[in-house]
Amino acid sequence: MQLREIDKPRYRKHLNYVIWACIAALTIGSLAIAQLFILLFPDQSGSHFHWNLLGVVVTCAVIGSVLNHYRRHPFMTEVVYVWELKQALNQLTRKMAKLKKAAEQGDVTALQAIHFSYSGSRQLWQLDDNTITMDDLARWQTELNALAEKYQVTLDVSRYDPASLKQY
Known part of the structure; x- marks a missing residue:
């Protein structure tokens, strides 16, 4: 994955639209499906928990398949990019302890991955207006820059290869 600039207002607008559409679809879909099952298969005891649960599960599956189907639509470009960025950052976070140890030893791949x-993270936090830990991130970046200078490594986000995480 490569980092790229995205239009923050467009991203926020489209994300909010997708969130609200999913909420509406989940509410309407799960109630409609549950009511249909209750109508078709009434329970004399009055407990319809299993039909309600099935309505939620079916609706979630439909929403997931619709989102997957439209993931390449231009409207979803920024939203899908951020979802994929979050997945990539999550993979890195799970390996961060090992990456930091390797970086301290001068491992170029680890230094690039941490960078x-x-x-x-900086891009994601700015897009989501989550700037609380930006000071910590700046400190961590300074420490990383010192390591890169020590080992004479030029940090470049375009040199990161997700497949390289398998070695850690």
């Missing part, structure tokens, strides 16, 4: 993680 990608910090750059991606």
Whole structure:
């Protein structure tokens, strides 16, 4: 995955639309499906928990398949990019302890991966207006830059390869 600039207002607008559409679809769909099953298969005891649960599960599956189907639509470009960025950052976070140990030893791949993680996190936090830990991120980036200088490594986010995480 490569980091790229995205239009924050467009991203926020489209994300909010997708969230609200999913909420509406989940509410309407799960109630409609549950009511249909209750109508078709009434329970004399009055407990319809299993039909309500099935309505939610079926509706979630439909929403998931619709989102997957439209993931390449231009409207979803920014939203899908951020979802994929979050997945990439999550993979890096799970390996961060090992990456930091390798970076301290001068491992170029680890240094590039950590740099990608910090750059991606910065972008993500700015897009989501989550700037509380930006000071910590700046400190971590300074420490990483010192390591890169020590080992004479030029940090470049475009040099990060997700497949390289398998070695850690």
